[in-house]
Amino acid sequence: MGIMETLSYGFMQRALLAGSLIGVLCAVLGCFLVLRRLSLIGDGLAHVTFGSVALALFFKLYSAAAILVSLPVVMLCSLGILRLSERAKLTGDTAIGIVSSLGIAVGVLLASLGGGFNVDLFSYLFGNILAISREEVILAITLCGVVLVLVTFFYHDLMAITFNEELARVAGVRTKGISAMLVLLTALTVVLAMKVVGIMLISALLILPSSSALQLAKGFRAALLLSAALAVTGVIVGIFVSVALNLPTGATIVLLNFAIFALVYSGKRLLARD
Template identity: 65%
Template sequence: MDLNEMLSYGFMQRALIGGSLIAILCSVLGVFLVLRRLSLIGDGLAHVTFGSVALTLLFRLQSVYMTLAVIPVVLASALGILKLAQKARIYGDAAIGMVSAIGIATGVLLASVAGGFNVDLFSYLFGNILSISSSELAIAAGLFVIVIAGVIMFYNELFASTFDEELAKSSGLDTDRINAVLVLLTALTVVLAMKVVGIMLISALLILPAVTALQVAKGFKAAIISAAAIGVGTVICGISVSFVLNLPTGATIVIINFVVFLLAFALRGLLRHS
């Protein structure tokens, strides 16, 4: 099958466009999260998404309404993680772990009440971007604009709090608000990414392009641009390979990301010793 034939399918066009939008969001936010050691927040919010999806399946909502219903739950959970870390004197990783455990437990209970795990739930667990609809693509495009606008609007504040939060706070920056902005943008991205790689693999899409870019990029902006390029390239490659070889799309994207990371790591080692 040649490239023109593959691109002639409407579902492939939607998958490539939607996957690219989501890859950019995950990669850009991933750089901030990795440098702030908050990369596992994606995994925690993914588990909350699992519980939310199970709830919407219990009420048999259509896919497009399911995405809209999940968003406020995940946004509230993201703020809950921050509040637990700030008010309950719980370290960030412990707060993520608590919310993650509650989310996955809720999902299992609701799935049991609904009669067990079905095909729809498995598609959200492990991703099925080839089935993305035009309405879901429109939602993805809308949320893409919102998240990118948020990053651009708060870029300087995010940059300052990422590299030295205490200095940023002493300079008068409201770091609590910036932290809230970051986790809310991440929550929106997690909801979008569940259709690409699935709930179980979302953290990989947030982490791998970012850590790969940090191996080779010189400078913060270069790392963000490199991460976005790596994210888009690996998603397009993963979708294409999975379609041709009939492999699970989400898992294929993650494996290709890992291979690219290994290559970048090896290149960094060669440059260091040259």
């Protein structure tokens, strides 16, 4: 099957469009999260997403309806992580661990009450981008637009709290509000990304493209653009490779992004020796 013939199928068009948009979101937000040492928040919120999806499937809600159930739950939990860090004097990874363990425990309990791990839950766990629906594509486009507009509008504030939160606070930046916005945007992105790479692999899409870009780019704006380009490349190539070789799409996308990171890291090490 040739590339043009493959592109003629509706499921491929939907997968490439939604996957590219979500890849851009993960890459852009990942740069802020990696530099703020909050990269594991994606993994923590992914576990919460598992619990929220199990809740939706428990009530026989599927596809886009499951995403709509997950969005408010995961967004509230993202704020919970932030509040635990601020009020309970916990480090970021401790707060993430508490919320993460709660999310996975609730998910397992609901899955057990609902009759076990069925095919629908596994599709969310490991991703099934080739089965993404038209409604999910529309939702991805809408939320992607919202996230990118907010990141663009608050770019300087986000950059300020990323590099020096104390200085940003002194300069008049509403650091608590901006931090809350960052984790909420991350929650939106995690929920959207679960159909691309699956709940179990979401954190990789947040971390790998941004880590590769930060190794190469000379400035932060360049890192954002390069991270987005690497993520889209990994998603598109991963989809085509998985279809051609009959491999799991989500895992293929993640492995390609890891391969890019490994090449970048190895290249920098070799150049540093010369």
